Amino acid sequence: xxxxxxxxxxxxxxxxxxxxxxxxxxxxxxxxxxxxxxxxxxxxxxxxxxxxxxxxxxxxxxxxxxxxxxxxxxxxxxxxxxxxxxxxxxxxxxxxxxxxxxxxxxxxxxxxxxxxxxxxxxxxxxxxxxxxxxxxxxxxxxxxxxxxxxxxxxxxxxxxxxxxxxxxxxxxxxxxxxxxxxxxxxxxxxxxxxxxxxxxxxxxxxxxxxxxxxxxxxxxxxxxxxxxxxxxxxxxxxxxxxxxxxxxxxxxx
Amino acid sequence: xxxxxxxxxxxxxxxxxxxxxxxxxxxxxxxxxxxxxxxxxxxxxxxxxxxxxxxxxxxxxxxxxxxxxxxxxxxxxxxxxxxxxxxxxxxxxxxxxxxxxxxxxxxxxxxxxxxxxxxxxxxxxxxxxxxxxxxxxxxxxxxxxxxxxxxxxxxxxxxxxxxxxxxxxxxxxxxxxxxxxxxxxxxxxxxxxxxxxxxxxxxxxxxxxxxxxxxxxxxxxxxxxxxxxxxxxxxxxxxxxxxxxxxxxxxxxxxxxxxxxxxxxxxxxxxxxxxxxxxxxxxxxxxxxxxxxxxxxxxxxxxxxxxxxxxxxxxxxxxxxxxxxxxxxxxxxxxxxxxxxxxxxxxxxxxxxxxxxxxxxxxxxxxxxxxxxxxx
Numbered sequence: 279x280x281x282x283x284x285x286x287x288x289x290x291x292x293x294x295x296x297x298x299x300x301x302x303x304x305x306x307x308x309x310x311x312x313x314x315x316x317x318x319x320x321x322x323x324x325x326x327x328x329x330x331x332x333x334x335x336x337x338x339x340x341x342x343x344x345x346x347x348x349x350x351x352x353x354x355x356x357x358x359x360x361x362x363x364x365x366x367x368x369x370x371x372x373x374x375x376x377x378x379x380x381x382x383x384x385x386x387x388x389x390x391x392x393x394x395x396x397x398x399x400x401x402x403x404x405x406x407x408x409x410x411x412x413x414x415x416x417x418x419x420x421x422x423x424x425x426x427x428x429x430x431x432x433x434x435x436x437x438x439x440x441x442x443x444x445x446x447x448x449x450x451x452x453x454x455x456x457x458x459x460x461x462x463x464x465x466x467x468x469x470x471x472x473x474x475x476x477x478x479x480x481x482x483x484x485x486x487x488x489x490x491x492x493x494x495x496x497x498x499x500x501x502x503x504x505x506x507x508x509x510x511x512x513x514x515x516x517x518x519x520x521x522x523x524x525x526x527x528x529x530x531x
Numbered sequence: 532x533x534x535x536x537x538x539x540x541x542x543x544x545x546x547x548x549x550x551x552x553x554x555x556x557x558x559x560x561x562x563x564x565x566x567x568x569x570x571x572x573x574x575x576x577x578x579x580x581x582x583x584x585x586x587x588x589x590x591x592x593x594x595x596x597x598x599x600x601x602x603x604x605x606x607x608x609x610x611x612x613x614x615x616x617x618x619x620x621x622x623x624x625x626x627x628x629x630x631x632x633x634x635x636x637x638x639x640x641x642x643x644x645x646x647x648x649x650x651x652x653x654x655x656x657x658x659x660x661x662x663x664x665x666x667x668x669x670x671x672x673x674x675x676x677x678x679x680x681x682x683x684x685x686x687x688x689x690x691x692x693x694x695x696x697x698x699x700x701x702x703x704x705x706x707x708x709x710x711x712x713x714x715x716x717x718x719x720x721x722x723x724x725x726x727x728x729x730x731x732x733x734x735x736x737x738x739x740x741x742x743x744x745x746x747x748x749x750x751x752x753x754x755x756x757x758x759x760x761x762x763x764x765x766x767x768x769x770x771x772x773x774x775x776x777x778x779x780x781x782x783x784x785x786x787x788x789x790x791x792x793x794x795x796x797x798x799x800x801x802x803x804x805x806x807x808x809x810x811x812x813x814x815x816x817x818x819x820x821x822x823x824x825x826x827x828x829x830x831x832x833x834x835x836x837x838x839x840x841x842x843x844x845x846x847x848x849x850x851x852x853x854x855x856x857x858x859x860x861x862x863x864x865x866x867x868x869x870x871x872x873x874x875x876x877x878x879x880x881x882x883x884x885x886x887x888x889x890x891x892x893x894x895x896x897x898x899x900x901x902x903x904x905x906x907x
Contacts, residue, residue, distance in 0.1 A: 331798055333794065333797070333798060336793075336794060336797065338716055338717060360800040360801070360802050361800065362800075363797070363798060363799065363800035364799065364800035367798075367799070368798040368799075370791070370794070370795065370798075372791075374791045374792065374794075374795040376792055376795060376796065376810055377792070377810075377813065377814045378813075386796070386799065386801075386809070387799040387800065387801075389809075390799070390800065390801050390802075390805050390809070391800075436795070439799065440799070443799065443800065
């Protein structure tokens, strides 16, 4: 079965005031898959995510070239950039709880979207927290500050928040940095479940995490996409570039 | 042997108070004096103002007015009676009857009858009562017959001008701070910040001059009122004066909100305005309150511009076109012309105590609110 193309990136280049972060990246993410991006630090993984969500607008020096098509439509041609961001959820490396209660954190995006009915919001909050495997731990203290949760719980809170607006795609940027191994495993299980409903892009510096989860994997090195392929094939040695296998085997990075 | 000599030598070098040691000690003492002087000055100022003004607050009872004494002196009285009368003039009596009894001791019956005639012209008076001080709107310290010290009109003047100023300054300064902090970018933002800080440095007498020579004719012409020096004029001037400082402090408060909050909210598809209204403003609430409070304190304590733009007329304002007089302006205008230690002099210092207390409370509240940010 050939799944539909969710995201098509062709010849993407990004630079920050003359300093190149990414050049000539082309890849395709299919619907209902986990697509992982691996690579050492400074290889342009985070910049890649920023370009997809049009977060380049936050950084005035950031210049993006090439084409990105989401659902077959060039993201530069989206007239309402806020709607684009609403359909692409992002989870940052370090959990960013807004200075609000747990409930308000998760209800933030739905409220922005104009949902006011308490019952509807309650339902969204519960569903999102359940999907992020956090519901059981916080259901009795939804009104307390989100920043009082532990690091792992906060990260799941940000995942719940990203899921609250029913995105079509979820991008996770090294989500496991601030999370303990047990929580990491729980989140990974949850992502496998989530894959049935949405498309996931997983940026990770844990090679084994990509192996466990991803259908396709891209290897980034110093701003270039060295290789894209099926994860299983890549990890069983079917690589086109020697640097990929060296990185996977932990010789550098 | 050789080793031990070495030790002695190095020991004597180590334990020598050299230039560095003295410089360090000197700097420490100097810095300490600088730091402690703030406290010393505050306490000193507080004691000075209180010492001069507090006597007025607790003064009560009755005494002869200078005017009554001078009238009695004009009448033909023997010298020894005159001396006794002079003594009496400085004394304080709890009730009017006691004062009269004392007068009876000093004066001959016929002189007493003259005095009785004087009573009709309020020869005795109540120099002070706290309730009168705060509830009377009659501020007539220079009246020869019956000086009164009611500060209600002055409080009303200061309050109306400050209140009106805040009505203007709060929306302007918060708007400016939000624009500079959240919307403006790059060079525009830098230029705006510098200009706002420049605006904060304009001397208050210049603002007063603008109120006097530009706003005054403008208000007269626009609203067709007889005088343009009024609450509206002073409020506008004061609002424009306070706004730059409030903008700077409010912008600092906005800047203290971490950028990651903004990115997180924007990544979820919040528009700029939603981001500001739902995330940034709630997160910087304390700093914004502090900015407003400091603006109020500034408005309350401002003297020169208010003196020039209010019209300096004792009045309980009923509209923004009424001239008023402010507490600060009253002190500035009258203190130079009073005799040291006189009732008037003391009354002005009592105004000083009041101002000091109010500005102190406002600043203290602002400070506590800012501390609240750091904790939360």
